[in-house]
Amino acid sequence: MSNRRDPQALGCDVRVLALCSSSVAGLPPQDRLFNFTRPQRIPERPGLDESVVRKYIEAGRIAERVKERAEREARPGAKLLSLVATLENYIVELGGRPAFPVNVSIDYEAAHRTAYIDDESVLPEDGVVKVDVGVHVDGYIADTAITVSFSEKHQKLVDSAREALEAALRHVKPGVRVSEVGSVIEKVIRGRGFKVVKNLSGHSLAEYMIHAGDTIPNYRDPLNFSRFRPGTAYAIEPFATTGRGVVGSERRVGIYSIKPSPNREGVPEEHILLNIFERVKTLPFSERWFPEIAASLGVERFRRVLESLSRRGYLIPYPVLSDVPGSYVAQFEETVLILDDGSVIVTTDRKVL
Numbered sequence: 290m291s292n293r294r295d296p297q298a299l300g301c302d303v304r305v306l307a308l309c310s311s312s313v314a315g316l317p318p319q320d321r322l323f324n325f326t327r328p329q330r331i332p333e334r335p336g337l338d339e340s341v342v343r344k345y346i347e348a349g350r351i352a353e354r355v356k357e358r359a360e361r362e363a364r365p366g367a368k369l370l371s372l373v374a375t376l377e378n379y380i381v382e383l384g385g386r387p388a389f390p391v392n393v394s395i396d397y398e399a400a401h402r403t404a405y406i407d408d409e410s411v412l413p414e415d416g417v418v419k420v421d422v423g424v425h426v427d428g429y430i431a432d433t434a435i436t437v438s439f440s441e442k443h444q445k446l447v448d449s450a451r452e453a454l455e456a457a458l459r460h461v462k463p464g465v466r467v468s469e470v471g472s473v474i475e476k477v478i479r480g481r482g483f484k485v486v487k488n489l490s491g492h493s494l495a496e497y498m499i500h501a502g503d504t505i506p507n508y509r510d511p512l513n514f515s516r517f518r519p520g521t522a523y524a525i526e527p528f529a530t531t532g533r534g535v536v537g538s539e540r541r542v543g544i545y546s547i548k549p550s551p552n553r554e555g556v557p558e559e560h561i562l563l564n565i566f567e568r569v570k571t572l573p574f575s576e577r578w579f580p581e582i583a584a585s586l587g588v589e590r591f592r593r594v595l596e597s598l599s600r601r602g603y604l605i606p607y608p609v610l611s612d613v614p615g616s617y618v619a620q621f622e623e624t625v626l627i628l629d630d631g632s633v634i635v636t637t638d639r640k641v642l
């Protein structure tokens with residue numbers, strides 16, 4: 290989701306070789322220059338820098354601990370606002386940064402709900418609660434989620450999403466069609482008597498980008514020809530539902546991101562945009578992260594400014610996405626990284642068998 294592109298993100302092709310010292314590390318400077326004229330010596334794809342792999346793994350390990358904490362703290366009656374604040378603070382305490390506001394989506398809500406700055410909601414008695422946590426370390430993101438359910442009656446639904454994820458992870462290999470993984474997810478969830486949410490999908494990730502171009506469907510999509518590639522991170526996220534299997538946007542919006550590079554000159558709220566951009570660049574944010582703006586404008590006015598900026602194309606809104614009221618949705622998600630040698634790791638450094 291970001292404009293910020295550095296050498297790794299650009300890829301070490303001929304045009305940017307001068308920036309990509311990692312691909313010719315160890316060569317004296319004149320050879321690097323010489324290399325510029327000899328494109329045949331340049332690897333086709335940028336290698337994954339060891340430090341990049343380390344950052345992905347660090348982000349993954351932090352996300353893992355945050356999810357464990359979410360499992361302990363998400364209880365019926367718990368306040369949504371304190372839950373998300375606790376988890377986001379914990380990310381920072383562990384040395385990461387939130388890659389997006391912690392999402393806590395309840396029952397038929399599938400994704401993109403977070404607490405407002407003055408949120409009074411509490412988690413329901415019988416709820417199915419999805420906690421989606423994004424952690425980044427210097428822009429390298431682990432995007433992961435769990436479902437916590439407070440009642441036995443939802444156990445089968447929750448298990449179907451968890452098992453679908455586990456089965457999917459075993460199929461992620463370089464060269465495999467992403468649609469094959471979608472087919473595995475669909476088979477597991479339908480086999481347990483539920484539907485997949487068809488219009489929510491996994492995605493590739495890149496530095497400071499949560500959605501980096503590839504879509505990993507949660508069903509067999511014959512029109513998706515893309516294949517898993519080495520040197521790339523992917524979030525795999527099956528959703529199982531008792532509802533229609535299609536989510537729609539609600540009016541509620543608690544998450545926005547700044548749209549990369551529109552011309553902001555002359556926008557009366559430019560200082561607000563700049564203030565937000567300085568803190569989160571183009572990653573998604575919540576009004577909760579800017580208490581000083583909320584205090585100076587007032588919460589209602591701050592919200593109206595965000596709505597208006599999004600209507601005029603300066604912000605991307607992420608409305609709450611829901612299946613039909615009365616249904617229940619479960620989700621699990623992990624980020625995997627395909628290394629240059631083709632091996633696949635969940636970003637906690639757990640090898641996928």
Ligand SMILES: [Co+2]
Nearest residue numbers: 432524526622
């Ligand atoms: Co995701």
